[in-house]
Amino acid sequence: xxxHFTDDERVLQFINSNDLDKLAPLGTSCPDHFLRTKIQPLVxxxxxxxxxxxxxxxxxxxxxxxxxYRQMYTEYYENCKRSNSPAMRDPNPVVIxxxxxxxxxxxxxxQTARVASEFYxxxxxxxxxxxxxSEYTSLPRQEAFDIEYWLLEEAKLQRMPKPKPLSGKIALxxxxxxxxxxxxxxxxxxxxxxxxxxxxxxGRLEGAKEEFQKNYGKDAFNAELLDxxxxxxxxxxxxxxxxxxxxxxxxxxxxxxxxxxxxxxxxEKDWDLLFDILVKGQFLVSQAAVAMMRKQALGGDIINIxxxxxxxxxxxxxxxxxxxxxxxxxxxxxxxEVGPEKIRVNTINPxxxxxxxxxxAGAWAEGRAKAYGITVEDLPxxxxxxxxxxxxxxxxxxxxxxxxxxxxxxxxxxxxxxxxDGGVAMGFYR
Numbered sequence: 026x027x028x029h030f031t032d033d034e035r036v037l038q039f040i041n042s043n044d045l046d047k048l049a050p051l052g053t054s055c056p057d058h059f060l061r062t063k064i065q066p067l068v069x070x071x072x073x074x075x076x077x078x079x080x081x082x083x084x085x086x087x088x089x090x091x092x093x094y095r096q097m098y099t100e101y102y103e104n105c106k107r108s109n110s111p112a113m114r115d116p117n118p119v120v121i122x123x124x125x126x127x128x129x130x131x132x133x134x135x136q137t138a139r140v141a142s143e144f145y146x147x148x149x150x151x152x153x154x155x156x157x158x159s160e161y162t163s164l165p166r167q168e169a170f171d172i173e174y175w176l177l178e179e180a181k182l183q184r185m186p187k188p189k190p191l192s193g194k195i196a197l198x199x200x201x202x203x204x205x206x207x208x209x210x211x212x213x214x215x216x217x218x219x220x221x222x223x224x225x226x227x228g229r230l231e232g233a234k235e236e237f238q239k240n241y242g243k244d245a246f247n248a249e250l251l252d253x254x255x256x257x258x259x260x261x262x263x264x265x266x267x268x269x270x271x272x273x274x275x276x277x278x279x280x281x282x283x284x285x286x287x288x289x290x291x292x293e294k295d296w297d298l299l300f301d302i303l304v305k306g307q308f309l310v311s312q313a314a315v316a317m318m319r320k321q322a323l324g325g326d327i328i329n330i331x332x333x334x335x336x337x338x339x340x341x342x343x344x345x346x347x348x349x350x351x352x353x354x355x356x357x358x359x360x361x362e363v364g365p366e367k368i369r370v371n372t373i374n375p376x377x378x379x380x381x382x383x384x385x386a387g388a389w390a391e392g393r394a395k396a397y398g399i400t401v402e403d404l405p406x407x408x409x410x411x412x413x414x415x416x417x418x419x420x421x422x423x424x425x426x427x428x429x430x431x432x433x434x435x436x437x438x439x440x441x442x443x444x445x446d447g448g449v450a451m452g453f454y455r
Contacts, residue, residue, distance in 0.1 A: 026193055027219055028271025029138035031146070032127035039149045040068075040124045044156065049122060051163040053148040054155075056172040061137075061144040062130075064101060064169055066120035067094045073125025080320045094118050105170035111179040120145045133193055135219050135244040135270065189217030190432040195270045197221040197262070199253055199310055200280030202233040205330060205378055208420030209277055209427045210237075214245055216428055218275065221266040223251035225280070253280045253306030256313075263313045272321050275431050276314040278307040278352075279330045285392025287341045296344045303348040307355055311370075315363055324367030326431045329356045330423065333376035333444065333452040341396040353442065360440035369439040373426045376446035377408035378418050413448030 039045065045068065052065040059065075067090060077083055098116040106113075119141050121129040128145065132138040155161035163169075172178070196213045200206040202224035210220045214237075222237065224230040230248060237246045247269035252258040266273050282302045284295045311327055318325040334346040335353040353372050360370035379390070394401045409417045426445045429435060444452055 026131040026133065026271065027135045027138055027195065029130045029132075029135065029142045030127055030268060031142055033146060035146055035149055035153075036122075036128045039152070040122045040126075040128065044152075045122070045124065048152050048156070048161060051161065052169065053145070054151055054161070054163050055148070056164075056169075058144045058148045059164075059169060060173060060178070061119070061141045062148065063098070063119045064166070064173070066122050066128075066145065067091070067118035069121060069123045071123060073123070091117070101166060101170065102174075105167050106174070107171075109176065110174045111176070131271065133188065134217075136242075139244060191275075191428075192217035194218040194274040194431070195221065195266065195272055196275040196277070196431075197223065197266050197273050197314075198277040198279050199251060199306070200224055201277075202226060202229040205375065205420045205423045206277075206279040207233055208424040209279060210246075212421070212424035212428050213275065213431070214241055216432060219244070219270050220246040221262070221269065221273070222246055222248040223262055225250065225252045251280075253278075253310055254301045256309050259309050259313050263317055267317065273314060273317050273325070274321075274323070275326045275328070276310065277328045277330065277427060278310050280306055281330065283345055285341050285345065285396065288343055291344055299344045299348045300351070303345075304351045304355070307352050311355075311359055315359075315368060318363075318368050319366060322366075324369070327359070327368065327370045328427055328430055329353070329370070329372050331356070331372045331374050331442070333374050333446045333449055335372075335374060336454065337449065337451045339396070341392055356442070357440050364439050369430070369436070371430050371439060372442040373423060373430075374442055374444045374446065374452065375418060375423050376412075376444075376449055376452070377404070378420055378423060379405050379408075409447065411449070412446060413450065416447040418445060418447055 049068050050065055053059045053062060069087065070090060071087065075083070095116040099113065102113045119130055119132060121131070123129065128142060130138045130142040130145070132141055152161045191213055194217065196210070196218040198206050198209050198220070201210040201220070201222045210222060214220050220237070222230065222233050224233070227250060230250060234246070234248050247265065249262045249265045250258070251262040263273065280302065282299060284291070284299055286295060307329055314325070314327055329352050331352045332349040334342060335349040339346065353374070356370050356372040363370065390401045390404060394404055397407060399407055405417050409415055422445050426443050429443065430438065442454060446452055
């Protein structure tokens with residue numbers, strides 16, 4: 026499920042009112058409402074200032090309320106069903122009210138969750154209007170059931186397209202405002218995931234947001250500035266992702282930097298910058314991802330975009346290659362640690378992804394061209410010719426590899442590396 030939250034003033038007035046306990050169980054009055062929201066919401070018996078630091082304790086406290094709701098919905102179905110009624114649908118609540126805090130809704134995708142929230146706000150408006158002049162009355166349960174499980178409604182549901190492979194998944198890709206990161210974001214969105222865009226470049230991020238808004242709509246993504254070298258920035262981004270969608274299922278460590286210099290020209294500052302962004306960044310983001318995935322207890326995927334240079338030795342590449350090797354081994358170490366929790370950690374090793382790359386726009390391309398004795402303009406053809414497949418590698422090729430790991434066919438694969446380099450024999454794993 027994907028979540029939606031609102032603390033709209035109308036919602037707060039309702040959930041903080043003296044009439045909440047009386048009105049919430051009555052359910053909504055309009056068929057269009059409860060087809061989206063279910064017959065009634067779940068009201069949490071949880072103080073607004075409750076201690077949320079211990080997830081296990083919080084789950085233990087809330088679990089009985091959810092079980093009671095499922096039991097209520099099951100009894101509603103059993104008491105009202107007809108001989109030809111469709112099978113009972115998901116008995117979990119769609120609308121969850123937390124007095125003093127706000128309204129949560131959960132559904133198969135962000136749009137459905139948002140629309141369910143808007144429908145329940147309309148139901149609140151109906152209740153307020155009715156109570157202001159008389160008394161609110163909901164539909165009788167049998168009549169509500171006959172609408173909710175109407176055979177024509179069921180036929181409409183059965184004709185809906187099958188869910189995409191990543192429907193209900195939430196993906197956070199670092200450095201996703203351009204190049205490989207944006208290609209990954211587009212691919213995972215096309216396969217059904219909602220995307221949390223981020224970058225440390227505000228102008229680049231605004232451009233990506235405009236593109237996603239135009240092409241996919243507001244429910245497909247959210248966004249936040251993110252500096253992978255800052256634990257505070259990472260925490261802020263993960264909190265924003267959780268508030269926007271309900272959590273995170275897929276994290277791709279893509280943010281990167283490249284410095285190509287000889288040992289004589291390579292400075293300590295260069296070394297520190299490479300390891301801060303590539304190695305420390307991967308560590309800090311993965312740490313935040315594991316913490317959130319553990320709270321969810323649903324497993325998840327972490328993918329680290331390393332490089333052919335993690336295993337191949339080349340000239341003028343000591344700092345970058347060392348950092349990429351650390352990223353690759355970090356994948357294996359983390360996979361060994363979190364595997365029992367169904368969190369998969371895998372590596373993708375690209376090579377020479379030049380198209381739409383911020384990295385290749387500057388000194389890195391010049392450094393690589395110098396190392397091989399060619400011009401910058403000759404680099405794409407040079408890299409293609411040295412591969413076994415004689416192919417230029419595009420950002421979309423890396424995006425396809427990310428989907429291969431997350432789309433379900435490789436859900437029993439962890440600690441692995443997938444080379445997407447056109448075939449560089451020196452980069453073969455032994």
